[in-house]
Structures are given as structure tokens and as C-alpha cells.
Amino acid sequence: MGRPTNASKLAGLSSESDPSVAVENSAEIENVGTEQLPQMSNLQLLTIIAAMQKQLVDSNAATAKLAAAITDLATPKAPIKSRKQEADEENERLFQKRQTDLERMKKANDSYNHQICEHIAGSNKIGEGFKDLQGRTSFQWHRNDVGVEFAVCSICQRILLPADPDYLEWKRKPQFGKPSAAGQRTVMNYSKAMEDSFLHDS
Numbered sequence: 325m326g327r328p329t330n331a332s333k334l335a336g337l338s339s340e341s342d343p344s345v346a347v348e349n350s351a352e353i354e355n356v357g358t359e360q361l362p363q364m365s366n367l368q369l370l371t372i373i374a375a376m377q378k379q380l381v382d383s384n385a386a387t388a389k390l391a392a393a394i395t396d397l398a399t400p401k402a403p404i405k406s407r408k409q410e411a412d413e414e415n416e417r418l419f420q421k422r423q424t425d426l427e428r429m430k431k432a433n434d435s436y437n438h439q440i441c442e443h444i445a446g447s448n449k450i451g452e453g454f455k456d457l458q459g460r461t462s463f464q465w466h467r468n469d470v471g472v473e474f475a476v477c478s479i480c481q482r483i484l485l486p487a488d489p490d491y492l493e494w495k496r497k498p499q500f501g502k503p504s505a506a507g508q509r510t511v512m513n514y515s516k517a518m519e520d521s522f523l524h525d526s
Contacts, residue, residue, distance in 0.1 A: 434481075441480035445500040448479045460500040467505040 405413075441447075443463060445456035463475035463484055475484040475494065478501075484494055 437480045438477075438482040441477060441482065443477050443479070443482070443494065445478075456500060458498060460498045461494055462500060463494055464501045465495075465499060465503040467503065469506045473503075 441462075442455075443461050445460050445462045446454045447456075447462065462478045464478055465473060465475045467473045472486065473495075474486065476482070477484070484491055
């Protein structure tokens with residue numbers, strides 16, 4: 325007959341059994357279901373620990389990528405433009421640059437003309453070039469509706485304002501034309517009205 329199994333040994337136990345047999349059977353009962361674990365070397369244990377750490381690092385990296393992807397999706401994106409839109413924007417940019425360059429050149433040219441102009445009637449280089457014998461200025465004087473007096477050169481179109489350092493000098497000189505006036509206007513803030521009454525070159 326074969327060796328009795330653990331189940332048959334357990335079935336044969338009773339309170340009426342021999343005490344020595346009961347002690348032996350008790351020891352066998354404690355060993356029921358117990359399996360021997362295989363012995364592992366230090367290298368195997370270190371390999372398992374390293375694999376677990378790598379899994380943890382990979383998991384953290386995946387979490388970071390997911391968070392970055394969510395943040396990227398939540399970030400507003402510039403609308404995708406067609407080639408025609410990009411070309412139109414480039415043309416507009418070039419047009420604005422050309423306009424800015426022309427304005428800059430015009431201001432520089434006007435400033436140069438204002439500096440070389442003699443502001444004497446008849447001294448226009450384009451015309452006959454006969455200066456006024458009495459040396460009267462080419463500034464045409466005007467008084468606006470808040471009483472500010474300014475002048476405009478009929479040759480170079482320079483605007484002579486009260487704030488200009490040579491304003492009084494030219495105002496004292498004999499004038500070729502007669503001053504004009506625009507009437508009177510009552511204002512509450514006179515200084516601000518004077519400031520706003522003529523254009524300033526930016």
C-alpha cells in the first residue's frame with residue numbers, strides 16, 4: 325500500500341487515539357500546506373530590486389509626460405494660417421514699413437528745408453529768387469480763436485509757435501502779409517485750449 329496522505333492522517337485522529345501518535349500527527353498537521361521557498365542569491369535579490377526601481381522610475385516618467393500633455397492641451401494655440409493669410413500679413417507688414425520709412429524721410433526732408441530756408445519773402449529757390457527789398461519775412465501770421473498767434477512760412481511751410489526759441493525774433497521783423505484772425509472763443513481752461521489749438525509734430 326502507498327504512503328498515507330495528510331488527509332487520511334487527519335481523519336484518523338480522535339480523542340481516543342494514542343497520545344504519542346497524537347503528538348506525531350500534530351507535528352505533521354503544522355507542516356500541512358507549508359512549501360519550501362527556493363533559496364535566492366544576493367545577485368538575484370539585487371536584480372529584482374533593480375527591476376522594481378526601474379518600474380517605479382518608468383511610472384514616474386509616464387506620469388510626467390501625461391501631465392505635460394494635459395498642460396499642452398490646455399495652452400491656447402495660435403490659429404493655423406493658410407499660405408495666403410501668411411502672404412497677406414507679410415505684404416501688410418512690408419507696406420507699413422514702407423509707409424513708416426516714407427514718413428521718416430518726409431520729416432527729415434521738411435526739417436532740412438526749414439533749416440536752410442531764409443524765411444524772407446521771394447527767397448524761394450524754385451522761383452525767380454528775388455528777395456523782398458525791404459527784408460520782410462515770408463511768415464504769414466494768424467491768431468486763432470483762443471488768441472494764440474502763430475505763423476506759417478509760405479516757402480517751407482514751417483509752423484512758428486510761441487514755444488519756439490526764435491518766435492519773438494521773427495515776430496518783431498516786418499511782415500509781408502497782413503495778419504489774419506479766426507474770431508474769439510470763450511474757454512474754461514485757457515492754458516489747455518492754447519495747447520490744443522494747434523497741431524504738434526510728433
